Each structure stands twice: as structure tokens, then as C-alpha cells.
Amino acid sequence: MEAATGKKKKTKKKRKDVESRVRKGTWKAEEDQVLLKHVEQYGPREWSSIRSKGLLQRTGKSCRLRWVNKLQPNLKTGCKFTEEEERVVIELQARYGNKWARIAAHLTGRTDNDVKNFWSSRQKRLARILCTTSCSSSPASASAYGNLISLPEPPMLRTSETPVETGDLMTESSSSFPPKIEEDFIAFSPEMLAGLGDDPNFLFFDVFGSAAGDHGDGDMIPDDHHQLGEQKLLEKTGSKLGGGENEDGDFPADDDDVFDELDDLPSHSKW
DNA sequence: AAACGTTACAACCGCCCATAG
DNA sequence: ACTATGGGCGGTTGTAACGTT
Numbered sequence: 682m683e684a685a686t687g688k689k690k691k692t693k694k695k696r697k698d699v700e701s702r703v704r705k706g707t708w709k710a711e712e713d714q715v716l717l718k719h720v721e722q723y724g725p726r727e728w729s730s731i732r733s734k735g736l737l738q739r740t741g742k743s744c745r746l747r748w749v750n751k752l753q754p755n756l757k758t759g760c761k762f763t764e765e766e767e768r769v770v771i772e773l774q775a776r777y778g779n780k781w782a783r784i785a786a787h788l789t790g791r792t793d794n795d796v797k798n799f800w801s802s803r804q805k806r807l808a809r810i811l812c813t814t815s816c817s818s819s820p821a822s823a824s825a826y827g828n829l830i831s832l833p834e835p836p837m838l839r840t841s842e843t844p845v846e847t848g849d850l851m852t853e854s855s856s857s858f859p860p861k862i863e864e865d866f867i868a869f870s871p872e873m874l875a876g877l878g879d880d881p882n883f884l885f886f887d888v889f890g891s892a893a894g895d896h897g898d899g900d901m902i903p904d905d906h907h908q909l910g911e912q913k914l915l916e917k918t919g920s921k922l923g924g925g926e927n928e929d930g931d932f933p934a935d936d937d938d939v940f941d942e943l944d945d946l947p948s949h950s951k952w
Numbered sequence: 953a954a955a956c957g958t959t960a961c962a963a964c965c966g967c968c969c970a971t972a973g
Numbered sequence: 974a975c976t977a978t979g980g981g982c983g984g985t986t987g988t989a990a991c992g993t994t
Contacts, residue, residue, distance in 0.1 A: 747962095
């Protein structure tokens, strides 16, 4: 056991020594050109040979990442996730958990890093919005959330790897996610977040408005959206608070067929 | 105009796993 | 069995761009 660990450490040290002589940081246009030329010649593989041939002072891993996230053709770099893409991400995240590569495979032109970043920003945004909404607004909204959420600090938004089987908006059970005190955060089940999207016309945008800007009161929500958003949120989630299952007891929604088809799609991130 | 805060994105790290030689 | 490599993932950091004060 210890020997194995020792060997592992040795390997890692060796690797680290090698990697310590590599270039890091922002990629230059010349490096991109070299990388593109290599891919053109040999295809998107043999990443480590790029360095061993002295073409670039980058690790194979770094080269691969650069190619996958920036250089491979047909990437939608620089354009925001559309509502449709957002819907897909929400649904697939609910289904697969944080399997970003798998989710990204269903979105043309998006990489796992894109999806991860998008999700992470979205979570932060939601946390901020919900905190603002529940902490500061009218007594009505405070009471609406009051039973479920106590927010001394911005709520921690999290989803579980596997879909949860209880209510959509809930406090976390102390057994499943140990170190956190129940009142410290709300756990948004994937289905709750997805639930905001199960209506084709009901998206994050609908509830909270576009993320395009602050509206003067320190949050990203136009004032009239606060009420509308809360109402919609409660309409959506409130009806599900008794349990996240569908009629047949399945969870999440029994729309697997849709995703089975998606599963057959080729992954753009694999070659 | 400058300072400050927020957001989105790029890139990295560390860990893990699978596979091939 | 061991090693190198590719790949996936979660977490984190740095920064440019943008908005607000």
C-alpha cells in the first residue's frame, strides 16, 4: 500500500519536474499556429509529441486543452448560451449531474469548459438573486421562503451528482452532505432548477430577467421582475414541494427517450 | 474620468481513471 | 507490474470587459 503510494509519488514528481520547464499562461498566436499545423498534420492526438519534437514548450495536456477549448473548428466562442442551450444544459445536468463533457457533447460548438463555466456563473447568479430576493424584499416574499431558507450569507447552490428524490426546493439532509449545517444553505435539486425550464417558455431569463445588467438596486433583476419572478418560482416549485417524482414515481421526468436519442449523437469532443 | 464591483471566460492544477506499450 | 499518455472532472485563479458609483 505504502509502496504503491511511494511509486505514485515518484511518478508524479518526475512528471512535475518535466512540467516545470514548460511555458504557461496565455497562448500566443504563434503557438496557436504551431498547434494548428500539428493537428493538421497528425490529427488531434499525440499531444505530448508536440513538446518532445520541440515545437512548443507546452505540456501535451495544455495543448489538448487549447485545441479542445479554443482551436477546434465550429466552436461558438464568444457567443452567449442561447435559451435553448440553457434549457438543454439544465435538463442534461439534471439527468447526468456534473458530467460536463457528456453534456457538452449534446451542444454543438460548446466544450465541457464552456458548460462548466456557464453553469458556474449561472449558479452564482442564482445564488445572488435568491439571496437578494429572500433577504431584502417584501415580507411576503420573506415568508414565502422563510420556512425553507435561512441565509446568513449567500446561499450555496449545489446539485447532487445523482438526481435527488425529495422535494425540489429543500434543505439538505444532514446525512448526505456532512459538513454543512442545514440552515447554512439551500440545496437546489437539479429538478428544481430544471423545473424552471420544463415549460418551453419558462427560463431563467423569464424569472429573473436577462443577466445583462443591474437595475440600480444592486441586483440583476428589474424591480417588477422581483414579484413576477417570485410568483413564477413559487408557482413552479411550490407545486412540487411535496415530492419531485412524476406520476409514475420516476425521477427525474420520464422523458428518457428524448435523451436516449441524444445519446446516439456523435460527440464533437471525441475523435 | 477614475475607482470600484461584477461577470464571463481562459487557463491551470491536482486528482483520478483507462489504455497501450 | 509499471510507466506514459490521454482524457475527464471539480476547483480555483487571473483578467478583460463592462457597468455602476
